[in-house]
Amino acid sequence: MRNVTVKYLRKNDRTGSFEYRRRVPKSLEKLVTKRxxxxxxxxxxxxxVMRYGAEHEKIEHLVSLAKFGVTGLSPMEQSKKLAALLESWDADPHSAGRDDNERTWRGEAAAQLVDKYQDPTSGEYVGVPEEDGLLASALLVGVSKETPQVTVTDAFAAYLNENALKIPEQHKKQRQRFARSEKNLIFVLGGDKPLQEVKRSDARRWRDMRLKQVSPSTVRRERNDIGAVFSWAVSEMEGAGEVNPFKGMKLEAPKEGRRDQRLPLDQVVIDSVYNDLQTHKDLLQIWTLLDYTGARPSEIRMLLVSEIVPSDPVPHIIIQPRADNTLKSTWSERKIPLVGPALEVARELVEGKKGLEPAFPRYAVEGGQDRLSQALNRRIREHTDNPKHVAYSLRHNMKDRMRSAEVFPEKAKAIEGHAFSAGQDGSYGGGYPLEQLQDSLEKSLKNYRRRTPV
Known part of the structure; x- marks a missing residue:
């Protein structure tokens, strides 16, 4: 197996075995007596490595228990954290104790928590804080082995843990998006509820509320996210029930198609942005590559120097997935020929640089996509107030140029990174030679911007 680095995994040089070894965090010193x-x-x-995840999760439950306690949590989260605490004490988490000795010290520990709340006259326990009561109960009888009902918060947490996007920037946005959907749903439900108790009527109330607040397209996206969580939980989590109340729920059809959500830029706007970017070299280079390749802004900003190949018989850029760069789909992986000013920009970008360097280091970082969009869209907005005119619009401009030049649709899709046609024609073969794509781009860009600032 290739060597991997895992934070708390150590090899014992004496025994040769691999151990989970971690100093007890300060937040746990009062709960856990060992060092x-x-x-x-x-x-x-x-x-x-296969066993690491379960052990690490148990310790993380302990850390969370120390920081936040167990009150205000779903039954499932309470059970996990209390079980982790009992195991850290080498106690059986699912009974009162394995033997008389364990049952004795657990009883004494529970008494220390709650005896001070016992009324000496009636013998009843009065005003026991929920936190102390839950822990005392776990000490006296253990945590039930039965899987508690899965709640909405349980389902969202488990779904995001299982389906987390790998790139930190994308993962952060994913969590923010799902957190908004979860918050809105819980508001309609009046609090966290077991998934089994969420009905179709609740889903319709959520839909009706959100349609009064945001656009139908936003409601559709949130519905898709919530539906994905419910479907995954029903399939993968015991105690989640068997029905997804959001499945098949009708929503008003969008009033505009996808092609109308962004519109091509007027040529005067494109030219004006070129002029505005003369003193911003990296933005000018990105704008030129977007304009002359039809690539997505996210694809251009993440280019490495090694993925820019101006010296090839057919100069091109390489759009490919990497550990720090995912693509929209498998069809997005492609090579795009460089013609005209885009080729000149490519030569500038590789001169004197190493292959693994980012071509645009200011934007190939976390938050770079938002920063790039804001920088370009701010210039665009100075020349048009149409909200459908954005940097992404340059892809629509390229599409129109290829249509006007009567480029074969499948070749246009190969340049754009779109899926080929359905059926056998789209399922066979390896695509088009770069020479043919180069011809298509040159044909589409013939006489385009003869006087360029690049």
């Missing part, structure tokens, strides 16, 4: 967590996970690294 470090230590558990043998396996004789090989591969075996240890």
């Amino acid at each position: 470090e967590f230590l558990k043998v996970l396996g004789k090989t690294q591969s075996e240890a």
